[in-house]
Structures are given as structure tokens and as C-alpha cells.
Amino acid sequence: NAGVTQTPKFQVLKTGQSMTLQCAQDMNHNSMYWYRQDPGMGLRLIYYSASEGTTDKGEVPNGYNVSRLNKREFSLRLESAAPSQTSVYFCASRVVGDQPQHFGDGTRLSIL
Amino acid sequence: GQQLNQSPQSMFIQEGEDVSMNCTSSSIFNTWLWYKQDPGEGPVLLIALYKAGELTSNGRLTAQFGITRKDSFLNISASIPSDVGIYFCAGLRIQGAQKLVFGQGTRLTINP
Numbered sequence: 542n543a544g545v546t547q548t549p550k551f552q553v554l555k556t557g558q559s560m561t562l563q564c565a566q567d568m569n570h571n572s573m574y575w576y577r578q579d580p581g582m583g584l585r586l587i588y589y590s591a592s593e594g595t596t597d598k599g600e601v602p603n604g605y606n607v608s609r610l611n612k613r614e615f616s617l618r619l620e621s622a623a624p625s626q627t628s629v630y631f632c633a634s635r636v637v638g639d640q641p642q643h644f645g646d647g648t649r650l651s652i653l
Numbered sequence: 654g655q656q657l658n659q660s661p662q663s664m665f666i667q668e669g670e671d672v673s674m675n676c677t678s679s680s681i682f683n684t685w686l687w688y689k690q691d692p693g694e695g696p697v698l699l700i701a702l703y704k705a706g707e708l709t710s711n712g713r714l715t716a717q718f719g720i721t722r723k724d725s726f727l728n729i730s731a732s733i734p735s736d737v738g739i740y741f742c743a744g745l746r747i748q749g750a751q752k753l754v755f756g757q758g759t760r761l762t763i764n765p
Binding site for chain 1: 684696741753756
């Protein structure tokens with residue numbers, strides 16, 4: 542299926558380890574987003590990239606970094622993982638204007 | 654960070670019943686979106702609303718964009734087992750990279 546692809550689907554880390562979550566979209570979308578989903582909290586925006594070459598902080602950016610590698614790819618990095626970063630991470634992309642975002646299937650990350 | 658107030662948080666209904674859920678905000682949005690999330694998957698767009706007062710249907714689903722632009726509701730008629738999941742509302746303002754604000758979700762459980 543075309544759309545937003547996230548890798549890996551599952552990951553377990555130890556506190557202090559680093560990790561990069563990968564996201565790629567094949568819809569030629571301009572904007573890409575990283576969210577985390579925690580029980581009872583809905584989705585909260587971590588970082589976003591409005592277009593290739595730009596990135597900006599969202600609601601909960603602390604402890605994360607991002608790279609918009611090219612138009613297709615947007616990665617999320619945890620430099621020193623903490624248990625509070627245990628969550629499900631979703632990547633999304635959007636074309637332009639008021640068009641809605643399309644989501645990947647998520648990466649389930651556990652930090653021990 | 655801002656989130657939308659979505660209610661109810663959970664619903665337990667019998668198959669065949671109608672369902673209604675809503676989202677409210679203290680801020681105005683230009684676009685309202687409704688997503689559904691199945692277990693282990695990312696949110697999938699159900700309905701997008703672009704104009705105040707707009708009423709839009711997608712099969713058994715009907716959603717409305719509130720006239721004040723501060724609320725939206727989603728109705729599901731004649732529920733079936735595959736309607737089980739978590740439903741999210743999301744609001745979008747037309748500014749910058751157009752960051753979505755999500756509700757906390759409504760978890761729908763259906764008894765056959």
C-alpha cells in the first residue's frame with residue numbers, strides 16, 4: 542500500500558540508549574509530522590517539517606531531535622532514552638492547504 | 654498544550670444502536686477532522702469538514718462542523734462490530750504548518 546511507512550514497528554531500549562525512528566512517505570507530500578500517543582492523551586505533536594529543509598518544535602519536543610532528510614523522509618531521534626518516552630510514535634504527512642494528514646501505523650517504543 | 658475536549662471518553666453499546674460523540678474547544682478552528690484508530694494501527698481519516706455549519710456523511714457516519722467553529726459532532730447509525738475502535742476529533746487552523754490539535758479520543762465497544 543502507498544502511504545506513510547514507519548520503521549521499526551516495535552523497539553525496546555534501555556535507559557540512556559539512543560534510537561532513530563524512520564518515516565517515509567510516497568505521496569509527494571510537503572509537510573511531515575511526528576506525534577506521540579499516550580493513554581488518555583490523544584496525540585501530541587513532537588516536531589514537524591512544513592517543507593523540505595525546515596523543521597519546527599511542536600507541543601512536546603524535549604528529549605527529541607528530527608531530520609528532514611529529503612522530501613520523502615523525516616526521522617525522529619532519541620539521543621538518551623528515558624522511561625517517560627515510552628509511548629507509541631506516529632508519523633504523518635500532508636500535501637498543502639487544508640488537506641488532512643495521513644498517518645503511518647506507528648512505532649511502539651518501550652524504555653526500561 | 655491545548656487539546657480539544659472530546660466526550661464521552663468511552664461508550665459501551667449494543668450492536669445496531671446509534672452512536673453520538675462530540676468535541677468542543679475554546680478556540681476557533683477552520684477545519685474539523687474525524688479519525689478512527691483500530692488496535693495496532695494509525696488513525697485513519699473518516700470525515701473532513703471545511704465550513705461552519707457543514708454537515709457531511711460517509712456511509713453510516715455523519716459529522717457536522719459547528720456554526721460557532723468551536724465544536725463538531727460525529728454520529729454513527731446502526732452500529733456494527735467493525736465500528737469498534739477509538740475515534741478522535743482534530744481541529745486545524747489555517748496558519749503556518751497547520752498543526753492539528755487532537756481530542757483525547759472516544760473508545761467505542763460494541764456488544765453483539
